[in-house]
Amino acid sequence: MTIHGSHPGLPLLQDADLQGKVVLVRFDHNVVKKGRIIDPFRIDRTLGTLFDIVVRGGRPILMTHVGRPLDKKAGVINTGPDSAVDAIVDYLESKLHSRFLVPSLPAGPQGIQAIDTSINLAIKRLRAGEVAGIYLPNTRWFTGEESKGPERQSFALQLAGLADIFVNDAFGSWQAHASTVDITQHLPSYAGWLLQAEIRHLAEVLEPARPFVAVVAGAKYDTKIGPINALYDQVDKLILGGVIYNTYLCAKYGVRIQGVAEEDIAAAGELVRKDKAAGKIVELPLIVESDVLGRQEGAFRTIPLSELTPGRHLGYVLDIDAASFDDPAVREALGQARTIFVNAVMGFTPHFTSGSQALDTTIDANRQAKKLYGGGDTLQEFKDLCPGLYLSVLDDAQYYFFTGGGSVLKAIEERSPYGLAPVAALIENAKRFGRR
Ligand SMILES: Nc1ncnc2c1ncn2[C@@H]1O[C@H](COP(=O)(O)OP(=O)(O)O)[C@@H](O)[C@H]1O
Numbered sequence: 027m028t029i030h031g032s033h034p035g036l037p038l039l040q041d042a043d044l045q046g047k048v049v050l051v052r053f054d055h056n057v058v059k060k061g062r063i064i065d066p067f068r069i070d071r072t073l074g075t076l077f078d079i080v081v082r083g084g085r086p087i088l089m090t091h092v093g094r095p096l097d098k099k100a101g102v103i104n105t106g107p108d109s110a111v112d113a114i115v116d117y118l119e120s121k122l123h124s125r126f127l128v129p130s131l132p133a134g135p136q137g138i139q140a141i142d143t144s145i146n147l148a149i150k151r152l153r154a155g156e157v158a159g160i161y162l163p164n165t166r167w168f169t170g171e172e173s174k175g176p177e178r179q180s181f182a183l184q185l186a187g188l189a190d191i192f193v194n195d196a197f198g199s200w201q202a203h204a205s206t207v208d209i210t211q212h213l214p215s216y217a218g219w220l221l222q223a224e225i226r227h228l229a230e231v232l233e234p235a236r237p238f239v240a241v242v243a244g245a246k247y248d249t250k251i252g253p254i255n256a257l258y259d260q261v262d263k264l265i266l267g268g269v270i271y272n273t274y275l276c277a278k279y280g281v282r283i284q285g286v287a288e289e290d291i292a293a294a295g296e297l298v299r300k301d302k303a304a305g306k307i308v309e310l311p312l313i314v315e316s317d318v319l320g321r322q323e324g325a326f327r328t329i330p331l332s333e334l335t336p337g338r339h340l341g342y343v344l345d346i347d348a349a350s351f352d353d354p355a356v357r358e359a360l361g362q363a364r365t366i367f368v369n370a371v372m373g374f375t376p377h378f379t380s381g382s383q384a385l386d387t388t389i390d391a392n393r394q395a396k397k398l399y400g401g402g403d404t405l406q407e408f409k410d411l412c413p414g415l416y417l418s419v420l421d422d423a424q425y426y427f428f429t430g431g432g433s434v435l436k437a438i439e440e441r442s443p444y445g446l447a448p449v450a451a452l453i454e455n456a457k458r459f460g461r462r
């Protein structure tokens with residue numbers, strides 16, 4: 027098996043017979059913040075799959091998750107307009123000049139319990155060609171999507187009942203949920219065009235030209251700390267920022283930073299221990315402390331790491347000072363690299379953006395490295411902060427933009443794209459349905 031070609035057991039959309047079939051397709055259109063599309067890049071990358079399905083006679087039912095509406099502590103799913111798919115549907119309708127139906131399903135505090143029979147009329151209209159597609163509500167609004175109880179199986183079965191075929195084109199959605207994994211137990215399932223392309227490009231981070239430098243920052247500490255620990259073993263240098271860096275600094279220097287939980291500091295301890303022996307982490311030496319969770323003149327300041335004495339309590343740490351990228355060790359790491367993977371929003375957006383901007387321009391100055399970016403917010407920041415650079419490198423062979431950041435980290439942790447649970451589920455499905 028090689029990751030340059032596709033896994034021989036991966037069922038491919040191009041091999042599916044779609045004529046007259048209802049095709050349930052899972053995308054990662056998770057690009058909506060507070061009800062508005064921030065950057066449609068992830069949607070645009072899936073239009074080829076949608077076109078292919080329709081052109082070959084398939085009738086599509088689309089689905090995606092948006093945000094993280096499940097409040098794990100309260101056990102409540104927030105089904106408000108902020109995490110609705112409506113903005114995605116508006117975008118598709120204006121881009122494709124087509125109409126999509128969004129079924130309205132009743133939701134309680136635990137989300138949507140079931141797909142009721144009102145969907146049948148929508149499917150009838152879909153089959154009759156009266157609408158271009160159906161777009162289901164946010165998958166994470168359904169009780170069963172992330173549940174560990176029987177609701178999960180029942181949601182997967184209800185989804186399967188809507189369609190003849192399942193297609194996964196949601197590279198960014200690596201978490202094993204009902205709409206990415208369990209559904210494959212019930213329908214013949216295939217990898218879409220985007221998923222296939224992303225898997226091919228993963229070879230560049232799984233078998234990288236060295237030195238290989240990863241820059242990881244942002245806010246999703248809970249799901250990224252495990253993969254970062256594994257990533258550490260495979261990189262030559264690691265640069266951290268954002269909330270992830272804050273937890274590392276607490277563990278390393280014995281300081282406390284406002285908003286950083288004790289259990290997160292404990293989890294970062296493993297990284298600190300590893301780095302004592304291997305010394306791969308290149309520290310950004312200047313951090314920005316703020317008294318408020320926002321930007322207020324006079325309320326924030328730059329602190330050098332040399333002032334982090336044990337026991338010191340800092341306020342919020344909300345950015346990396348851009349001058350950190352003039353540090354010789356940082357310049358050397360980013361300047362000498364042959365492969366750079368970036369899943370890194372360096373500061374608390376939209377208030378603090380200097381760190382991310384300095385990162386992007388420093389990386390671009392390395393003309394020999396392959397530069398691979400991944401992550402919804404990471405790409406959006408790149409585009410917003412360096413619009414000229416972003417446009418000029420979109421078709422540059424030295425750059426590649428993945429539609430998921432956590433997915434790339436997870437694949438590195440698994441050392442293979444086929445270790446991603448939704449991809450493994452497709453391979454299992456092909457065996458079960460006897461197609462490979
Ligand atoms: N120091 C910080 N404190 C709080 N939030 C931060 C900090 N640094 C970055 N962030 C936030 O991290 C988010 C991006 O993180 P994440 O979702 O993990 O990135 P991506 O979508 O690129 O994978 C942004 O909303 C940004 O505001």
Ligand SMILES: O=C(OP(=O)(O)O)[C@H](O)COP(=O)(O)O
Nearest residue numbers: 056198199201401402430431432
């Ligand atoms: O935005 C996403 O991931 P990313 O921020 O790591 O790129 C994906 O939609 C996955 O979202 P999740 O991390 O809430 O499962």
